[in-house]
Amino acid sequence: MAKRSLFHEFTKGIVKENPVLCLVLGTCPTLAVTTSAFNAIGMGVAATAVLICSNAVISALRRFIPDKVRIPAYITIIAGFVTIVQMLVKAFAPAINDSLGIFLPLIVVNCIILGRAEMFAGKNPVLPSILDGLGMGVGFTAALLCMGIIREFFGSGSVFGMQIMPVNILIFILPPGGFFVFGMLIMLANKLNTRAGKKVKTTPCDGCPMAENCSTKTCEKTENTAKEATVNAD
Amino acid sequence: MEVKLHVSSSPHFKSNNSTRRIMLDVIIALCPAAIAACVIFGMRSLVLIAVCVATCVLLEYVSRKIMKRDTTIGDLSAVVTGLLLALNLPVDINPLIAMFGCLIAIVVVKQMFGGIGMNFVNPALAARIVLLVSFPSAMMHWVPALGAPQAAAVDAATSATPLVAEPGVYSYVDLLLGRCSGSIGEVCAVALILGGIYLVIRRVISPIIPCVYLATAALMSLIVGLDPLYQLLSGGILLGAIFMATDYTTSPVTKWGKVIFAFGCGVLTILLRAFSNMPEGVSFSILLMNILVPLIERATVPRTLGYVKKKKGAQK
Numbered sequence: 001m002a003k004r005s006l007f008h009e010f011t012k013g014i015v016k017e018n019p020v021l022c023l024v025l026g027t028c029p030t031l032a033v034t035t036s037a038f039n040a041i042g043m044g045v046a047a048t049a050v051l052i053c054s055n056a057v058i059s060a061l062r063r064f065i066p067d068k069v070r071i072p073a074y075i076t077i078i079a080g081f082v083t084i085v086q087m088l089v090k091a092f093a094p095a096i097n098d099s100l101g102i103f104l105p106l107i108v109v110n111c112i113i114l115g116r117a118e119m120f121a122g123k124n125p126v127l128p129s130i131l132d133g134l135g136m137g138v139g140f141t142a143a144l145l146c147m148g149i150i151r152e153f154f155g156s157g158s159v160f161g162m163q164i165m166p167v168n169i170l171i172f173i174l175p176p177g178g179f180f181v182f183g184m185l186i187m188l189a190n191k192l193n194t195r196a197g198k199k200v201k202t203t204p205c206d207g208c209p210m211a212e213n214c215s216t217k218t219c220e221k222t223e224n225t226a227k228e229a230t231v232n233a234d
Numbered sequence: 235m236e237v238k239l240h241v242s243s244s245p246h247f248k249s250n251n252s253t254r255r256i257m258l259d260v261i262i263a264l265c266p267a268a269i270a271a272c273v274i275f276g277m278r279s280l281v282l283i284a285v286c287v288a289t290c291v292l293l294e295y296v297s298r299k300i301m302k303r304d305t306t307i308g309d310l311s312a313v314v315t316g317l318l319l320a321l322n323l324p325v326d327i328n329p330l331i332a333m334f335g336c337l338i339a340i341v342v343v344k345q346m347f348g349g350i351g352m353n354f355v356n357p358a359l360a361a362r363i364v365l366l367v368s369f370p371s372a373m374m375h376w377v378p379a380l381g382a383p384q385a386a387a388v389d390a391a392t393s394a395t396p397l398v399a400e401p402g403v404y405s406y407v408d409l410l411l412g413r414c415s416g417s418i419g420e421v422c423a424v425a426l427i428l429g430g431i432y433l434v435i436r437r438v439i440s441p442i443i444p445c446v447y448l449a450t451a452a453l454m455s456l457i458v459g460l461d462p463l464y465q466l467l468s469g470g471i472l473l474g475a476i477f478m479a480t481d482y483t484t485s486p487v488t489k490w491g492k493v494i495f496a497f498g499c500g501v502l503t504i505l506l507r508a509f510s511n512m513p514e515g516v517s518f519s520i521l522l523m524n525i526l527v528p529l530i531e532r533a534t535v536p537r538t539l540g541y542v543k544k545k546k547g548a549q550k
Contacts, residue, residue, distance in 0.1 A: 169369070171368040
Protein backbone atom coordinates (compact mmCIF):
# COMPACT_ATOMS: atom_id res chain seq x y z
CA MET A 1 0.00 0.00 0.00
CA ALA A 2 1.38 3.35 -0.99
CA LYS A 3 2.12 5.88 1.69
CA ARG A 4 -0.62 8.40 1.98
CA SER A 5 -0.95 11.55 3.98
CA LEU A 6 -2.68 11.57 7.34
CA PHE A 7 -5.04 14.16 5.97
CA HIS A 8 -6.11 11.65 3.32
CA GLU A 9 -6.81 9.01 5.99
CA PHE A 10 -9.16 11.48 7.62
CA THR A 11 -10.99 12.80 4.58
CA LYS A 12 -11.46 9.56 2.70
CA GLY A 13 -14.12 8.36 5.13
CA ILE A 14 -16.18 11.49 4.67
CA VAL A 15 -16.66 11.51 0.93
CA LYS A 16 -14.77 9.02 -1.19
CA GLU A 17 -15.17 5.97 1.01
CA ASN A 18 -18.17 7.08 2.99
CA PRO A 19 -18.98 3.97 5.06
CA VAL A 20 -22.73 4.21 4.57
CA LEU A 21 -23.17 5.56 1.09
CA CYS A 22 -20.17 4.05 -0.72
CA LEU A 23 -19.12 0.98 1.24
CA VAL A 24 -22.76 0.30 2.22
CA LEU A 25 -21.82 -0.79 5.73
CA GLY A 26 -23.82 -0.21 8.89
CA THR A 27 -27.09 -0.25 6.99
CA CYS A 28 -29.14 -1.53 9.92
CA PRO A 29 -28.64 1.43 12.30
CA THR A 30 -28.79 3.78 9.33
CA LEU A 31 -32.28 2.67 8.43
CA ALA A 32 -33.50 2.16 11.96
CA VAL A 33 -32.56 5.33 13.83
CA THR A 34 -32.80 7.99 11.14
CA THR A 35 -36.45 8.80 11.75
CA SER A 36 -35.34 12.11 13.27
CA ALA A 37 -32.24 14.25 12.99
CA PHE A 38 -31.57 14.15 16.74
CA ASN A 39 -31.52 10.36 16.79
CA ALA A 40 -29.19 10.37 13.82
CA ILE A 41 -26.70 12.65 15.56
CA GLY A 42 -26.87 10.62 18.77
CA MET A 43 -26.21 7.39 16.91
CA GLY A 44 -23.46 8.93 14.81
CA VAL A 45 -21.61 10.43 17.75
CA ALA A 46 -21.87 7.25 19.82
CA ALA A 47 -20.59 5.12 16.96
CA THR A 48 -17.81 7.60 16.19
CA ALA A 49 -16.60 7.51 19.80
CA VAL A 50 -16.50 3.72 19.77
CA LEU A 51 -14.85 3.69 16.37
CA ILE A 52 -12.01 6.03 17.35
CA CYS A 53 -11.29 4.22 20.63
CA SER A 54 -11.48 0.72 19.19
CA ASN A 55 -9.36 1.68 16.17
CA ALA A 56 -6.72 3.13 18.48
CA VAL A 57 -6.59 0.12 20.81
CA ILE A 58 -6.73 -2.47 18.06
CA SER A 59 -3.97 -0.79 16.13
CA ALA A 60 -1.85 -0.51 19.30
CA LEU A 61 -2.36 -4.20 20.02
CA ARG A 62 -2.07 -5.35 16.40
CA ARG A 63 1.28 -7.08 16.97
CA PHE A 64 0.00 -8.99 19.97
CA ILE A 65 -3.33 -10.23 18.66
CA PRO A 66 -2.84 -13.65 17.03
CA ASP A 67 -4.15 -13.65 13.48
CA LYS A 68 -6.39 -16.67 13.95
CA VAL A 69 -8.41 -15.25 16.82
CA ARG A 70 -8.35 -11.63 15.73
CA ILE A 71 -12.12 -11.32 15.17
CA PRO A 72 -13.08 -12.42 18.72
CA ALA A 73 -10.37 -10.15 20.07
CA TYR A 74 -11.65 -7.20 18.04
CA ILE A 75 -15.23 -7.86 19.15
CA THR A 76 -14.17 -7.98 22.79
CA ILE A 77 -12.40 -4.64 22.51
CA ILE A 78 -15.33 -3.07 20.65
CA ALA A 79 -17.85 -4.46 23.13
CA GLY A 80 -15.88 -2.95 25.98
CA PHE A 81 -16.01 0.51 24.45
CA VAL A 82 -19.67 0.14 23.52
CA THR A 83 -20.48 -0.66 27.14
CA ILE A 84 -18.63 2.44 28.29
CA VAL A 85 -20.40 4.63 25.72
CA GLN A 86 -23.75 3.14 26.62
CA MET A 87 -23.22 3.86 30.31
CA LEU A 88 -22.18 7.43 29.51
CA VAL A 89 -25.21 8.00 27.29
CA LYS A 90 -27.51 6.53 29.94
CA ALA A 91 -26.03 8.83 32.55
CA PHE A 92 -25.79 12.07 30.59
CA ALA A 93 -28.32 11.82 27.76
CA PRO A 94 -31.11 9.51 28.89
CA ALA A 95 -33.46 10.86 26.19
CA ILE A 96 -31.14 9.69 23.43
CA ASN A 97 -30.77 6.37 25.20
CA ASP A 98 -34.54 5.96 25.18
CA SER A 99 -34.98 6.84 21.54
CA LEU A 100 -32.07 4.74 20.29
CA GLY A 101 -33.12 1.77 22.41
CA ILE A 102 -31.57 -1.52 21.39
CA PHE A 103 -29.52 0.07 18.61
CA LEU A 104 -27.09 1.58 21.08
CA PRO A 105 -25.77 -1.76 22.43
CA LEU A 106 -25.99 -3.10 18.88
CA ILE A 107 -23.09 -0.83 17.89
CA VAL A 108 -21.01 -3.85 18.95
CA VAL A 109 -21.96 -5.63 15.76
CA ASN A 110 -21.91 -2.52 13.58
CA CYS A 111 -20.14 -3.52 10.39
CA ILE A 112 -18.36 -0.19 10.07
CA ILE A 113 -16.45 -0.63 13.31
CA LEU A 114 -15.47 -4.23 12.72
CA GLY A 115 -14.81 -3.39 9.09
CA ARG A 116 -12.39 -0.58 9.95
CA ALA A 117 -10.70 -2.80 12.56
CA GLU A 118 -10.22 -5.54 9.99
CA MET A 119 -9.38 -3.38 6.99
CA PHE A 120 -7.39 -0.58 8.57
CA ALA A 121 -6.57 -0.63 12.27
CA GLY A 122 -5.25 -4.18 12.17
CA LYS A 123 -2.60 -3.19 9.62
CA ASN A 124 -1.71 0.42 10.36
CA PRO A 125 -0.05 2.44 13.16
CA VAL A 126 -2.03 4.16 15.85
CA LEU A 127 -2.20 7.74 14.56
CA PRO A 128 -3.51 6.96 11.06
CA SER A 129 -5.97 4.52 12.65
CA ILE A 130 -7.36 7.18 14.93
CA LEU A 131 -7.71 9.58 12.00
CA ASP A 132 -9.28 6.83 9.92
CA GLY A 133 -11.77 6.14 12.71
CA LEU A 134 -12.52 9.84 13.08
CA GLY A 135 -13.03 10.31 9.34
CA MET A 136 -15.23 7.23 9.04
CA GLY A 137 -17.20 8.33 12.10
CA VAL A 138 -17.75 11.79 10.67
CA GLY A 139 -18.79 10.25 7.36
CA PHE A 140 -21.20 7.93 9.15
CA THR A 141 -22.66 10.78 11.18
CA ALA A 142 -22.97 13.00 8.12
CA ALA A 143 -24.79 10.32 6.14
CA LEU A 144 -27.09 9.59 9.08
CA LEU A 145 -27.75 13.28 9.57
CA CYS A 146 -28.62 13.70 5.88
CA MET A 147 -31.08 10.85 6.06
CA GLY A 148 -32.41 11.99 9.41
CA ILE A 149 -33.08 15.52 8.20
CA ILE A 150 -34.74 14.37 4.99
CA ARG A 151 -36.90 11.79 6.72
CA GLU A 152 -37.86 14.04 9.61
CA PHE A 153 -38.65 16.96 7.31
CA PHE A 154 -40.99 14.99 5.08
CA GLY A 155 -42.19 12.43 7.57
CA SER A 156 -43.04 14.60 10.55
CA GLY A 157 -42.85 18.04 8.93
CA SER A 158 -40.21 19.24 11.36
CA VAL A 159 -36.50 20.01 11.53
CA PHE A 160 -34.72 19.05 14.75
CA GLY A 161 -38.09 18.80 16.47
CA MET A 162 -39.34 22.21 15.31
CA GLN A 163 -42.62 21.91 13.47
CA ILE A 164 -42.39 23.85 10.22
CA MET A 165 -44.60 22.02 7.75
CA PRO A 166 -48.31 21.52 8.30
CA VAL A 167 -48.47 18.31 6.28
CA ASN A 168 -46.44 15.19 6.71
CA ILE A 169 -45.89 12.28 4.40
CA LEU A 170 -46.02 9.39 6.79
CA ILE A 171 -44.13 6.91 4.64
CA PHE A 172 -40.84 8.74 5.14
CA ILE A 173 -40.60 7.77 8.79
CA LEU A 174 -41.75 4.21 8.13
CA PRO A 175 -39.23 1.54 7.11
CA PRO A 176 -40.08 1.56 3.36
CA GLY A 177 -39.47 5.29 3.22
CA GLY A 178 -36.13 4.71 4.92
CA PHE A 179 -35.10 2.33 2.17
CA PHE A 180 -36.22 4.78 -0.51
CA VAL A 181 -34.27 7.69 0.98
CA PHE A 182 -31.25 5.43 1.48
CA GLY A 183 -31.35 4.33 -2.16
CA MET A 184 -31.63 7.89 -3.39
CA LEU A 185 -28.70 9.04 -1.27
CA ILE A 186 -26.54 6.17 -2.55
CA MET A 187 -27.52 7.16 -6.07
CA LEU A 188 -26.52 10.74 -5.39
CA ALA A 189 -23.20 9.70 -3.82
CA ASN A 190 -22.40 7.47 -6.79
CA LYS A 191 -23.19 10.28 -9.17
CA LEU A 192 -21.01 12.75 -7.30
CA ASN A 193 -18.13 10.30 -6.91
CA THR A 194 -18.03 9.30 -10.56
CA ARG A 195 -18.24 12.91 -11.66
CA ALA A 196 -15.44 14.03 -9.34
CA GLY A 197 -13.13 11.09 -9.97
CA LYS A 198 -13.69 10.36 -13.65
CA LYS A 199 -11.90 7.08 -13.18
CA VAL A 200 -11.05 4.96 -16.18
CA LYS A 201 -11.49 1.28 -15.49
CA THR A 202 -8.21 -0.53 -15.97
CA THR A 203 -8.21 -3.43 -13.53
CA PRO A 204 -11.21 -5.39 -12.33
CA CYS A 205 -10.78 -4.06 -8.81
CA ASP A 206 -11.07 -0.44 -9.80
CA GLY A 207 -14.81 -0.39 -9.55
CA CYS A 208 -14.69 -1.77 -6.02
CA PRO A 209 -14.48 0.80 -3.24
CA MET A 210 -12.74 -1.69 -0.96
CA ALA A 211 -10.04 -2.53 -3.47
CA GLU A 212 -7.27 -0.76 -1.56
CA ASN A 213 -7.91 -2.72 1.58
CA CYS A 214 -8.93 -5.96 -0.04
CA SER A 215 -6.91 -8.87 1.32
CA THR A 216 -7.08 -11.02 -1.79
CA LYS A 217 -5.72 -8.30 -4.09
CA THR A 218 -7.62 -9.71 -7.04
CA CYS A 219 -11.32 -10.15 -7.07
CA GLU A 220 -12.08 -13.75 -8.01
CA LYS A 221 -15.44 -13.09 -9.52
CA THR A 222 -14.49 -10.15 -11.67
CA GLU A 223 -11.28 -11.84 -12.73
CA ASN A 224 -13.21 -14.87 -13.89
CA THR A 225 -15.58 -12.80 -15.93
CA ALA A 226 -12.67 -10.88 -17.35
CA LYS A 227 -11.05 -14.18 -18.31
CA GLU A 228 -14.23 -15.33 -19.95
CA ALA A 229 -14.44 -12.08 -21.83
CA THR A 230 -10.94 -12.51 -23.22
CA VAL A 231 -11.66 -16.13 -24.15
CA ASN A 232 -14.77 -15.03 -25.97
CA ALA A 233 -12.82 -12.31 -27.69
CA ASP A 234 -10.30 -14.90 -28.90
CA MET B 235 -28.49 -1.02 -58.33
CA GLU B 236 -31.70 -1.55 -60.18
CA VAL B 237 -32.91 -4.60 -58.39
CA LYS B 238 -34.07 -3.62 -54.99
CA LEU B 239 -33.23 -6.43 -52.67
CA HIS B 240 -34.17 -5.90 -49.11
CA VAL B 241 -31.67 -7.66 -46.93
CA SER B 242 -32.77 -7.74 -43.33
CA SER B 243 -32.71 -10.11 -40.44
CA SER B 244 -35.81 -11.86 -39.14
CA PRO B 245 -38.59 -11.32 -38.14
CA HIS B 246 -39.93 -10.42 -41.57
CA PHE B 247 -43.58 -10.32 -40.64
CA LYS B 248 -44.56 -7.46 -38.48
CA SER B 249 -47.94 -6.80 -36.96
CA ASN B 250 -48.94 -3.23 -36.44
CA ASN B 251 -48.92 -3.79 -32.70
CA SER B 252 -46.92 -1.09 -31.05
CA THR B 253 -46.62 0.10 -27.49
CA ARG B 254 -48.63 3.11 -28.47
CA ARG B 255 -51.43 1.03 -29.95
CA ILE B 256 -51.57 -1.25 -26.90
CA MET B 257 -51.62 1.67 -24.50
CA LEU B 258 -54.34 3.30 -26.58
CA ASP B 259 -56.38 0.12 -26.26
CA VAL B 260 -55.92 0.15 -22.50
CA ILE B 261 -57.03 3.77 -22.39
CA ILE B 262 -60.10 2.94 -24.46
CA ALA B 263 -60.84 0.02 -22.14
CA LEU B 264 -60.57 2.30 -19.12
CA CYS B 265 -62.97 4.85 -20.64
CA PRO B 266 -66.18 3.16 -19.44
CA ALA B 267 -64.84 3.14 -15.87
CA ALA B 268 -63.78 6.79 -16.17
CA ILE B 269 -67.17 7.81 -17.55
CA ALA B 270 -68.90 5.83 -14.82
CA ALA B 271 -66.74 7.65 -12.26
CA CYS B 272 -67.85 11.01 -13.65
CA VAL B 273 -71.48 9.97 -13.52
CA ILE B 274 -71.28 8.48 -10.03
CA PHE B 275 -69.08 11.00 -8.27
CA GLY B 276 -69.66 14.06 -10.43
CA MET B 277 -67.33 16.14 -12.52
CA ARG B 278 -64.77 16.29 -9.71
CA SER B 279 -63.58 12.87 -10.86
CA LEU B 280 -62.87 14.29 -14.30
CA VAL B 281 -60.74 16.99 -12.72
CA LEU B 282 -58.88 14.38 -10.68
CA ILE B 283 -58.26 12.24 -13.77
CA ALA B 284 -57.06 15.28 -15.74
CA VAL B 285 -54.70 16.32 -12.95
CA CYS B 286 -53.19 12.84 -12.66
CA VAL B 287 -52.77 12.30 -16.40
CA ALA B 288 -51.27 15.74 -16.96
CA THR B 289 -48.88 15.40 -14.03
CA CYS B 290 -47.73 11.95 -15.10
CA VAL B 291 -47.06 13.01 -18.68
CA LEU B 292 -45.27 16.15 -17.57
CA LEU B 293 -43.13 14.27 -15.04
CA GLU B 294 -42.27 11.60 -17.59
CA TYR B 295 -41.16 14.28 -20.03
CA VAL B 296 -39.15 16.20 -17.45
CA SER B 297 -37.47 13.17 -15.91
CA ARG B 298 -36.48 11.78 -19.31
CA LYS B 299 -35.03 15.18 -20.19
CA ILE B 300 -33.08 15.37 -16.92
CA MET B 301 -31.71 11.86 -17.42
CA LYS B 302 -30.78 12.82 -21.00
CA ARG B 303 -32.80 10.01 -22.55
CA ASP B 304 -35.25 10.03 -25.45
CA THR B 305 -38.65 11.40 -24.76
CA THR B 306 -41.15 8.58 -24.40
CA ILE B 307 -44.40 10.38 -23.74
CA GLY B 308 -45.51 9.46 -27.25
CA ASP B 309 -46.06 5.83 -26.26
CA LEU B 310 -48.92 6.92 -23.97
CA SER B 311 -47.76 4.71 -21.12
CA ALA B 312 -47.63 7.72 -18.80
CA VAL B 313 -51.22 8.50 -19.69
CA VAL B 314 -52.24 4.97 -18.73
CA THR B 315 -50.36 5.22 -15.44
CA GLY B 316 -51.99 8.55 -14.62
CA LEU B 317 -55.43 7.28 -15.54
CA LEU B 318 -55.03 4.10 -13.48
CA LEU B 319 -53.73 6.03 -10.51
CA ALA B 320 -56.63 8.49 -10.67
CA LEU B 321 -59.13 5.63 -10.82
CA ASN B 322 -57.55 4.26 -7.65
CA LEU B 323 -58.08 7.38 -5.59
CA PRO B 324 -61.06 8.63 -3.64
CA VAL B 325 -62.79 11.53 -5.36
CA ASP B 326 -62.24 14.24 -2.77
CA ILE B 327 -58.52 13.72 -2.39
CA ASN B 328 -56.31 16.81 -2.33
CA PRO B 329 -54.87 17.28 -5.86
CA LEU B 330 -51.43 17.83 -4.35
CA ILE B 331 -51.55 14.38 -2.80
CA ALA B 332 -52.56 12.97 -6.17
CA MET B 333 -49.64 14.76 -7.80
CA PHE B 334 -47.28 13.35 -5.18
CA GLY B 335 -48.62 9.94 -6.17
CA CYS B 336 -47.78 10.69 -9.81
CA LEU B 337 -44.25 11.62 -8.75
CA ILE B 338 -43.83 8.27 -7.00
CA ALA B 339 -45.29 6.36 -9.93
CA ILE B 340 -43.43 8.00 -12.79
CA VAL B 341 -40.16 9.21 -11.32
CA VAL B 342 -39.39 6.79 -8.51
CA VAL B 343 -40.93 3.53 -9.67
CA LYS B 344 -40.70 3.89 -13.44
CA GLN B 345 -37.95 6.23 -14.60
CA MET B 346 -35.43 5.54 -11.86
CA PHE B 347 -35.55 1.88 -12.78
CA GLY B 348 -35.07 2.63 -16.47
CA GLY B 349 -38.42 3.66 -17.88
CA ILE B 350 -41.09 1.65 -19.62
CA GLY B 351 -40.52 -2.09 -19.47
CA MET B 352 -38.01 -1.83 -16.63
CA ASN B 353 -40.16 -1.06 -13.61
CA PHE B 354 -40.24 -3.91 -11.10
CA VAL B 355 -43.73 -3.19 -9.83
CA ASN B 356 -46.75 -1.59 -11.40
CA PRO B 357 -46.18 2.19 -11.04
CA ALA B 358 -49.80 3.13 -10.41
CA LEU B 359 -50.15 0.42 -7.76
CA ALA B 360 -46.95 1.35 -5.99
CA ALA B 361 -48.05 4.97 -5.95
CA ARG B 362 -51.41 4.00 -4.54
CA ILE B 363 -49.78 2.04 -1.75
CA VAL B 364 -47.32 4.82 -0.94
CA LEU B 365 -50.25 7.23 -0.71
CA LEU B 366 -52.25 4.78 1.37
CA VAL B 367 -49.42 4.39 3.83
CA SER B 368 -48.57 8.09 3.87
CA PHE B 369 -52.03 9.62 4.02
CA PRO B 370 -54.30 6.95 5.50
CA SER B 371 -57.12 9.30 6.44
CA ALA B 372 -57.22 11.12 3.10
CA MET B 373 -57.02 7.86 1.17
CA MET B 374 -59.84 6.25 3.13
CA HIS B 375 -62.19 9.20 3.03
CA TRP B 376 -65.11 7.91 1.05
CA VAL B 377 -67.90 10.06 -0.27
CA PRO B 378 -71.29 8.48 -0.86
CA ALA B 379 -71.92 7.67 -4.47
CA LEU B 380 -74.84 8.82 -6.58
CA GLY B 381 -77.84 6.64 -5.82
CA ALA B 382 -76.13 4.74 -3.03
CA PRO B 383 -78.49 3.39 -0.38
CA GLN B 384 -77.38 5.81 2.33
CA ALA B 385 -76.60 8.81 0.14
CA ALA B 386 -79.87 10.57 0.85
CA ALA B 387 -78.98 10.99 4.51
CA VAL B 388 -76.48 13.85 4.80
CA ASP B 389 -74.53 15.98 2.36
CA ALA B 390 -70.83 15.18 2.07
CA ALA B 391 -70.90 12.54 4.76
CA THR B 392 -68.35 9.81 4.67
CA SER B 393 -69.67 6.36 4.08
CA ALA B 394 -68.41 2.83 4.31
CA THR B 395 -67.15 1.00 1.27
CA PRO B 396 -68.88 -2.28 0.51
CA LEU B 397 -65.99 -4.15 2.12
CA VAL B 398 -66.56 -2.66 5.55
CA ALA B 399 -70.31 -2.00 5.30
CA GLU B 400 -72.82 -4.03 7.25
CA PRO B 401 -74.04 -7.00 5.23
CA GLY B 402 -77.24 -6.21 3.39
CA VAL B 403 -76.55 -2.51 2.81
CA TYR B 404 -75.50 -3.02 -0.79
CA SER B 405 -77.23 -5.36 -3.18
CA TYR B 406 -75.47 -7.05 -6.10
CA VAL B 407 -77.13 -4.59 -8.45
CA ASP B 408 -75.75 -1.68 -6.45
CA LEU B 409 -72.27 -3.16 -6.77
CA LEU B 410 -72.62 -3.87 -10.48
CA LEU B 411 -73.78 -0.36 -11.27
CA GLY B 412 -71.41 1.34 -8.86
CA ARG B 413 -73.96 2.67 -6.43
CA CYS B 414 -71.49 2.39 -3.60
CA SER B 415 -68.55 4.34 -2.28
CA GLY B 416 -64.95 3.63 -3.02
CA SER B 417 -62.12 4.73 -5.30
CA ILE B 418 -63.56 6.47 -8.34
CA GLY B 419 -62.68 3.76 -10.83
CA GLU B 420 -63.35 0.64 -8.83
CA VAL B 421 -67.03 1.02 -7.97
CA CYS B 422 -68.75 0.31 -11.27
CA ALA B 423 -68.24 -3.39 -11.96
CA VAL B 424 -70.08 -3.36 -15.28
CA ALA B 425 -67.79 -0.71 -16.75
CA LEU B 426 -64.68 -2.61 -15.67
CA ILE B 427 -65.94 -5.89 -17.09
CA LEU B 428 -66.77 -4.14 -20.39
CA GLY B 429 -63.23 -2.78 -20.53
CA GLY B 430 -61.82 -6.22 -19.75
CA ILE B 431 -63.84 -7.85 -22.53
CA TYR B 432 -62.61 -5.21 -24.98
CA LEU B 433 -59.00 -5.90 -24.00
CA VAL B 434 -59.44 -9.65 -24.39
CA ILE B 435 -61.12 -9.27 -27.80
CA ARG B 436 -58.37 -6.93 -28.97
CA ARG B 437 -55.90 -9.55 -27.67
CA VAL B 438 -54.16 -6.94 -25.58
CA ILE B 439 -54.36 -9.10 -22.49
CA SER B 440 -54.69 -12.83 -22.21
CA PRO B 441 -57.72 -13.86 -20.18
CA ILE B 442 -55.61 -16.19 -18.02
CA ILE B 443 -54.64 -13.71 -15.34
CA PRO B 444 -58.05 -12.09 -14.69
CA CYS B 445 -59.92 -15.40 -14.87
CA VAL B 446 -57.57 -17.32 -12.61
CA TYR B 447 -57.33 -14.37 -10.24
CA LEU B 448 -61.09 -14.02 -9.88
CA ALA B 449 -61.69 -17.78 -9.73
CA THR B 450 -59.08 -18.20 -7.00
CA ALA B 451 -60.52 -15.28 -5.09
CA ALA B 452 -64.02 -16.75 -5.31
CA LEU B 453 -62.77 -20.13 -4.14
CA MET B 454 -60.83 -18.60 -1.28
CA SER B 455 -63.89 -16.58 -0.22
CA LEU B 456 -65.87 -19.81 -0.02
CA ILE B 457 -63.12 -21.40 2.06
CA VAL B 458 -62.89 -18.54 4.55
CA GLY B 459 -66.67 -18.18 4.66
CA LEU B 460 -67.30 -14.98 2.70
CA ASP B 461 -69.85 -14.41 -0.04
CA PRO B 462 -67.83 -15.04 -3.25
CA LEU B 463 -69.93 -12.90 -5.60
CA TYR B 464 -69.99 -10.01 -3.15
CA GLN B 465 -66.22 -10.21 -2.75
CA LEU B 466 -65.65 -10.20 -6.51
CA LEU B 467 -67.91 -7.24 -7.16
CA SER B 468 -66.78 -5.04 -4.30
CA GLY B 469 -63.54 -3.19 -3.73
CA GLY B 470 -60.79 -2.95 -6.30
CA ILE B 471 -60.51 -6.59 -7.27
CA LEU B 472 -61.96 -6.20 -10.78
CA LEU B 473 -59.84 -3.13 -11.49
CA GLY B 474 -56.83 -4.98 -10.11
CA ALA B 475 -57.42 -8.25 -11.92
CA ILE B 476 -58.18 -6.71 -15.31
CA PHE B 477 -55.92 -3.67 -15.48
CA MET B 478 -53.22 -3.95 -12.83
CA ALA B 479 -52.27 -7.61 -12.64
CA THR B 480 -52.09 -7.86 -16.44
CA ASP B 481 -49.45 -5.16 -16.83
CA TYR B 482 -46.92 -6.61 -19.31
CA THR B 483 -43.84 -5.51 -17.49
CA THR B 484 -44.78 -6.86 -14.11
CA SER B 485 -46.57 -10.10 -14.91
CA PRO B 486 -44.99 -13.37 -16.07
CA VAL B 487 -44.70 -14.10 -19.78
CA THR B 488 -45.08 -17.86 -19.47
CA LYS B 489 -48.51 -19.46 -19.40
CA TRP B 490 -48.03 -21.38 -16.18
CA GLY B 491 -46.26 -18.41 -14.70
CA LYS B 492 -49.39 -16.38 -15.34
CA VAL B 493 -51.49 -19.03 -13.63
CA ILE B 494 -49.25 -19.13 -10.55
CA PHE B 495 -49.08 -15.34 -10.44
CA ALA B 496 -52.85 -14.90 -10.63
CA PHE B 497 -53.42 -17.71 -8.14
CA GLY B 498 -51.11 -16.04 -5.65
CA CYS B 499 -52.85 -12.72 -6.16
CA GLY B 500 -56.27 -14.26 -5.56
CA VAL B 501 -55.25 -16.13 -2.43
CA LEU B 502 -53.46 -13.14 -0.93
CA THR B 503 -56.28 -10.74 -1.73
CA ILE B 504 -58.89 -12.72 0.14
CA LEU B 505 -56.54 -13.56 3.00
CA LEU B 506 -55.75 -9.87 3.45
CA ARG B 507 -59.41 -8.92 3.22
CA ALA B 508 -60.49 -11.54 5.71
CA PHE B 509 -57.70 -11.49 8.28
CA SER B 510 -55.69 -8.25 8.07
CA ASN B 511 -56.67 -5.00 9.72
CA MET B 512 -57.11 -3.33 6.34
CA PRO B 513 -60.37 -3.54 4.44
CA GLU B 514 -58.71 -4.00 1.05
CA GLY B 515 -55.90 -6.29 -0.03
CA VAL B 516 -55.85 -6.13 -3.83
CA SER B 517 -53.03 -3.63 -4.23
CA PHE B 518 -50.79 -5.26 -1.65
CA SER B 519 -51.27 -8.73 -3.08
CA ILE B 520 -50.56 -7.66 -6.65
CA LEU B 521 -47.52 -5.69 -5.52
CA LEU B 522 -46.18 -8.70 -3.64
CA MET B 523 -46.71 -11.01 -6.60
CA ASN B 524 -45.09 -8.41 -8.90
CA ILE B 525 -41.94 -8.75 -6.87
CA LEU B 526 -42.08 -12.55 -7.16
CA VAL B 527 -42.44 -12.48 -10.96
CA PRO B 528 -38.75 -13.07 -11.79
CA LEU B 529 -38.74 -16.17 -9.56
CA ILE B 530 -42.01 -17.43 -11.04
CA GLU B 531 -40.66 -16.98 -14.54
CA ARG B 532 -37.47 -18.82 -13.73
CA ALA B 533 -39.49 -21.71 -12.32
CA THR B 534 -41.77 -21.97 -15.33
CA VAL B 535 -39.40 -21.72 -18.27
CA PRO B 536 -41.10 -23.79 -20.96
CA ARG B 537 -39.34 -26.79 -22.47
CA THR B 538 -37.52 -25.90 -25.66
CA LEU B 539 -38.78 -27.76 -28.70
CA GLY B 540 -36.78 -30.94 -29.08
CA TYR B 541 -35.01 -30.63 -25.76
CA VAL B 542 -34.95 -33.83 -23.75
CA LYS B 543 -34.67 -33.52 -20.02
CA LYS B 544 -31.59 -35.22 -18.65
CA LYS B 545 -32.25 -38.09 -16.31
CA LYS B 546 -31.01 -37.60 -12.81
CA GLY B 547 -28.58 -40.53 -12.90
CA ALA B 548 -27.18 -39.70 -16.33
CA GLN B 549 -23.58 -38.68 -16.67
CA LYS B 550 -22.74 -35.14 -17.53
